[in-house]
Amino acid sequence: MKDLPAALRPREKLLTHGPSALADAELLALLLRTGMKGLGVLQLAEKVLADLGGLPGLLAAPPAQLTRIKGLGPAKRAELLAVMEMARRSLSGTLQSQPVFSSPQLVKDYLQMRLGPLPHEVFAVIFLDAQHRLIACEELFRGTLTQTSVYPREVVKRTLELNAASVILAHNHPSGVLEPSRADELLTQTLKSSLQLVDVRILDHLVVGRGGALSFAEKGLI
Secondary structure, three states: OOOOHHHHHHHHHHHHHHHHHHHHHHHHHHOOOOOEOOOOHHHHHHHHHHOOHHHHHHOOOOHHHHHHOOOHHHHHHHHHHHHHHHHHHHHHHHHHHHOOHHOHHHHHHHHHHHOOEEEEEEEEEEEEEOOOOEEEEEEEEEEOOOOOOOOHHHHHHHHHHOOOOOEEEEEOOOOOOOOOOHHHHHHHHHHHHHHHHOEEEEEEEEEEEEEEEEEOOOOOOO
């Protein structure tokens, strides 16, 4: 990047115009700092984003996937993983301090970062207080790549233990397909009936993949 005019270098652009003025690859290049033989840092950043599907793919990438990208040594991977963990914790903190419905996209982003990279299917529950603020987000069940066993009794039990007033259900599709299956819909209705018995509402059920998250509520399935 030393060959670029000062005004076009990512660091100088950021300090002069703010981070929003930088392209995704320029932001990543600032973290990577150096390139590799035959590839400048900006070109390396562009390659990493292309391999992972842009910033959303990078933020959702599991550590094992980063090790397979040429040019990302232990130091670079450690820095990227630290930044990604900071982003997850920041989103979690925001959800704890404000009602989740004040920013539905924030919930999607949080779940995509937490569940999207997983190679196996997971069923998670976001437990909320009476003001719809985050109490906890827990992975209650794990399955194979295609299915998981979810026990309504255990969901109700944990909801009561945490004294939650409402919940958001979530599970990931490692295949990347975001469309809910018929089994997903039946499970949602079973859990809805079970939780209604203890006066707890299901606000939404999200299907999560690396490419985004699909909301049952937005599709009229809740």
